[in-house]
Amino acid sequence: MKFVCSKQDLVGGLQIVSKAVPAKTTMSILQCVLIDTTEGVIKFIANDMELGIETIVNGNILDRGYVAIDAKIFFDIIRKLPDNDVTVESTNSEGNIKVTISCEKAKFSILGRSGNDFSYLPDIERIDGIEISQYSLRQIISQTIFSTVENESNKMMSGELFEVDGETLKVVSLDGHRISIRKIILSQSYEHKSVVVPGKSLSEVSKILTDSTESMVKIFFTDKHIVFEFEKTLIVSRLLDGPYFNINQMLSSDYETKVTISRKDFLDCIDRATLLVKEGDKRPVIITIEDDFLEMKINSAIGAMDEKVDIVKQGKSLKIGFNPKFLIDALRAIEDDKVDIYLVNPKAPCFIRDANESYIYLILPVNFTTID
The missing domain is CATH 3.10.150.10 (DNA Polymerase III, subunit A, domain 2)
Structure with missing residues (x-):
């Protein structure tokens, strides 16, 4: 097998298939990338038996064939080559497979493995997608x-x-x-x-x-x-x-309290509160909902924080605790300027959802009676 390809295209192809190369495995062949040019295209394949990726790389095939190469070693070599065309050639002498990689004045020779040992992607009929x-x-x-x-x-x-x-x-x-x-x-x-x-x-x-x-x-x-x-x-x-x-079964449209709040203001407030929480500390933020504002408090070994954010409230006032990370993850995933939060009581989950329910985030509260 022999082909010529730009370094940029090689790097791009290897970056894609490397996602399916396991960091650790008892099967060393799975740590290889298969290069297959038998069908007239340069095809890179990686497969960890759970996830398989195949991508086609632009280049000029001089001699068709296939070979498996240690993915990490191959990728590391390609990344450090000059930004020019790269020639990759494999030869088989008495069962010993050698892969030569050359670019300008640089030349590497590494061991390859037979492509016969490699597990191709399963042949799946792609219909009605x-x-x-x-x-x-x-x-x-x-x-x-x-x-x-x-x-x-x-x-x-x-x-x-x-x-x-x-x-x-x-x-x-x-x-x-x-x-x-x-x-x-x-x-x-x-x-x-x-x-x-x-x-x-x-x-x-x-x-x-x-x-x-x-x-x-x-x-x-x-x-x-x-x-x-x-x-x-x-x-x-x-x-x-x-x-x-x-x-x-887990979702409900019932609520006793509805809060409309600026997503950015709420997110920034929680973000500031987490400055006082060490990594691994599961201390909750305590949220008190009143008529015109939401008050957030947190107490930790580092210090305390108290901040109010303007809201529009419907229904009852409420005091509830949450893991701040769960709120942050949900709010960062939402793009709306304002969000609606639906609550029932301090022990029931809250729902963050839009009118069309294109997104719904359910978050369970945290018991804070011994903390606040």
């Missing part, structure tokens, strides 16, 4: 992914529900203390589909996506896999097996 912009998919992941958690006793908490219903795509995550829900309207109507995607896979997908509203992503669903196809890249992730939580 949905289409969404890269921007929208990246946004909807970033606005919910923080509510996933690695939980050995309940793997579903480590994934996100992707549910398609007609023209609506709903993404849901929860970690036992909060629920994040985002809905977006698709360009056309689709049949109902519901799968649970590992949060780790979605996190890596979001790192590859761009903020382009013009470039589209096709998403295909099967019983065991979800496929993301865009530009010259194909991503395949295994699904989590089993039913997701009954989210509708």
